[in-house]
Amino acid sequence: MLAVVGTVPDASFPLTCGRARLKMGRLEVQGVSVPIGRGTPALAAAAVAAMERLSGGDVFVFLVGDVGRGDGSRVLYRFLAENLRQFSFSVMVFHYLQPDVDWHNKVLFAVDALPQRPFLIADAGFMYAAKMSGQAPAYDVFTPDIGEMAFLADERAPHPFYTRGFILHDPHKVPELVARAYAHEDAPRRLVIKGETDHIAEAGRIVATVSQPVWEPMEAIGGTGDTLTGILGALCASGKDPLDACRMAALTNRWIGFLARPTPATQVAELIPTVPEALEQARKVAALQEGDKRA
């Protein structure tokens, strides 16, 4: 089963865990209805929509309210550190949490203590904490955008806010950024770098790029990186080979933009209904590309 871990932007939202469903354009967990804004609810919604199409499997979410003070995140970190052994997941996606090295390490200890280690995907604040702690290689996939990739490539930066200018200045030098991140052991086994062209890296080198179809306004829409990560989680939990899942997730996210034709003012919740069709289009394109390779 796929697990999604993160926060919602409501300080009064209690720690809630359970199977997530999509209902009337919102995420429903344990009878609680959560709006699909950007962030973890968008990721979880995309994962649920993708799982319904792929295998019908469940998406289990761990959510807590946090508006940036870190209090909710610490409640969730503690819960995972103390209770994760009661659960069993094939894939875990860690997302918007206040970066905290000590708590990150406690959660990673809990993951490592599980009888069967899940496939680990990290994005957003938890990815920052993983890099800061020096434990990036313990993960299977990170899904940074180009600004976050520069942060991973800067061995001295404790947060993207402090990424040095000589690393940040050219967003087109993705292979150099990737090589630098791996050289300092600040990257996991695989990276999906979201950008004008999506780059997929493994063990220090770019192994695939996805650049079509193009729908430029997607970059401006908050949550479109989150949908990619959610779809990636769903593909991995459905048994897809990890590298194929990375390619397919990037392709699907692009098809979401192409099919929904959003403007920069579109909100991510409006894109979720497109996920199943985008997955189907991506599957067809991937099959054609595979056929071309064989021929």
Next chain:
Amino acid sequence: MFRFLKKLSPRKNTASGAASDRGILVFENTSEVIQAEKRLKGLGFPIAVKGPPPEIQKGCDLVIEFPLMEKLTIERHLEAAGLHPLAVVPVTAPLLEPVSLFHTKDYGRYLMVRAANMKITVDKESLRIVNISGGGCPDVPYLADRLVGQSLGEAPQPREIGHTLCGYALQLAYEELCRRCSP
């Protein structure tokens, strides 16, 4: 067992490790350090008074170590108490500066500005904020909820209601956007 211990050992000479999510507040004199310590401890922040690292060439002989991610919140509390640090820097690399490079993308009717990992997009005709994306700290979705739909002149500034370094990066992008949209 040994492999596991090695795996969770922080590495040296990088931003990685237990102190990498900590920052330093540098003040002009020790009186300010004592006042800041009293105020921040009273508010429940996990801080510690320490000696400054050798890279810091200004301020007094004491600094305050604090959770770096909460930079915006802590600076706001200090400002309310009339305390103004000379510098606020990461423990692991005190000479690092905040990002100062901006990337812009013009979509015709809309303009997007990116600072580090944060992007903000405005409708150039109405000056309404239409989207906020990027970031990884939990105040980003909160800031987006509060700002999207409001005009640049009416919306609260990210530094007024944000808490983290992502909130700070959004403030920089917001200021750059205001600069570009000003007549």
